[in-house]
Amino acid sequence: MDCKFTAVSTPRDARSLAQRSSVLKRLFPKSELVKDADVGETVFQVLNLWRRRLNVLKQAGWSMGEKKKYGYMRNCLPSSVVMEASRVVYKPRFCCVSLICPWCWMRETVNKTWNTVVGAMQANSSMFDKDQVGPYPYKLLVGTRNVSFEESDNQPAACLDRADRLLTQMRRRWSDNLVGAIYFGVVSPSKNGWTVSNRLLGLAHSDFKVPDTVKVIEHPTRRNVAAAVAKFSAYPVGMMRHDPERVIRLLDARSSYRLYRTVGVFRAGGRVVGDPEPEEGDRAIDLS
Numbered sequence: 001m002d003c004k005f006t007a008v009s010t011p012r013d014a015r016s017l018a019q020r021s022s023v024l025k026r027l028f029p030k031s032e033l034v035k036d037a038d039v040g041e042t043v044f045q046v047l048n049l050w051r052r053r054l055n056v057l058k059q060a061g062w063s064m065g066e067k068k069k070y071g072y073m074r075n076c077l078p079s080s081v082v083m084e085a086s087r088v089v090y091k092p093r094f095c096c097v098s099l100i101c102p103w104c105w106m107r108e109t110v111n112k113t114w115n116t117v118v119g120a121m122q123a124n125s126s127m128f129d130k131d132q133v134g135p136y137p138y139k140l141l142v143g144t145r146n147v148s149f150e151e152s153d154n155q156p157a158a159c160l161d162r163a164d165r166l167l168t169q170m171r172r173r174w175s176d177n178l179v180g181a182i183y184f185g186v187v188s189p190s191k192n193g194w195t196v197s198n199r200l201l202g203l204a205h206s207d208f209k210v211p212d213t214v215k216v217i218e219h220p221t222r223r224n225v226a227a228a229v230a231k232f233s234a235y236p237v238g239m240m241r242h243d244p245e246r247v248i249r250l251l252d253a254r255s256s257y258r259l260y261r262t263v264g265v266f267r268a269g270g271r272v273v274g275d276p277e278p279e280e281g282d283r284a285i286d287l288s
C-alpha cells in the first residue's frame, strides 16, 4: 500500500523555488506555483504522474520494477514542499534513482547545482550583499544547446557519446574565460527520437564579453541565481512523457557516462552554510 502524503507547508527559500521551477514547472507549465494550494496541487499531479509512469515502465520490463525498489520509488519523499506521510508500508525515504525520479532530481541535480554555485559565490565575493555599491565583480552565465536525433539502432549510446563530446568541446571553448563553470549533458527521449541538451552555468568576470546565445545575470541575487539554476537543472520531461521502451534503454545505458562536470571555483566550491529549510520535510515525517 502506498504512503498517503499530506502537504504541511511550502518553503519559500530560493533553493525550493529553484526545485519547483526545474521540475514542477517543466512537467506542468501552466501551473502558477504562487499560492501554497497551487504548489500543493502541482506536487500531487507530479506524484500521480510519477506513479503512473512507474507502472508503465514496470510493465515494459524495466528491471528496477521487479525489485522491492519499485515500492520505494513510488513512495519516494516529495521535495520542495514539507510533507507528512501516513499508511506507511514503504518508509518514505529517498529512492535515489535521480535520472528519472522527479523528487530525487530536485534533491540531487538541483540541490547540487545550487549548493555549488551559491557556495562558490559566497566563498569568493559578497555577491548577495544588498548594500554593495557599484558594479559586481562577477556575472553569471547560463546557456543551453539542444540537438535532436532520430531513433536508430545504436541509440541511445550514440546520443550519450555525442553529449560527452559536446561537453568536452564546450569546456575547451569556455573554460579559459570563466572563473568557474558547470557543464551538464542531458539525454532524453523525444516524440520520434532523442534530444541531447548540453548546458553551461558559468561565472565570469564582469568585463568578459558574452555571446548573445548565452543569458547573462549581471547582478546575481539569490532569486535570479535560483532562476538560472532552475534553467540549467531543468528536468528532462521526455523521461515522463515519451516511449517507455526508449526510457528504459536510456536508463540502462546512462550509468557509464559522467555528464556533469565542474571546473574552477565550482570544482573547489565552498559549502553552503545555514540553508537547511527544504530538509525540514524529512523531519516532519514520523516513522516511529
Ligand SMILES: [Zn+2]
Pocket (backbone or CB within 6 Å): 073, 076, 077, 094, 095, 096, 097, 098, 101, 102, 103, 104, 105
Ligand atoms: Zn526518488
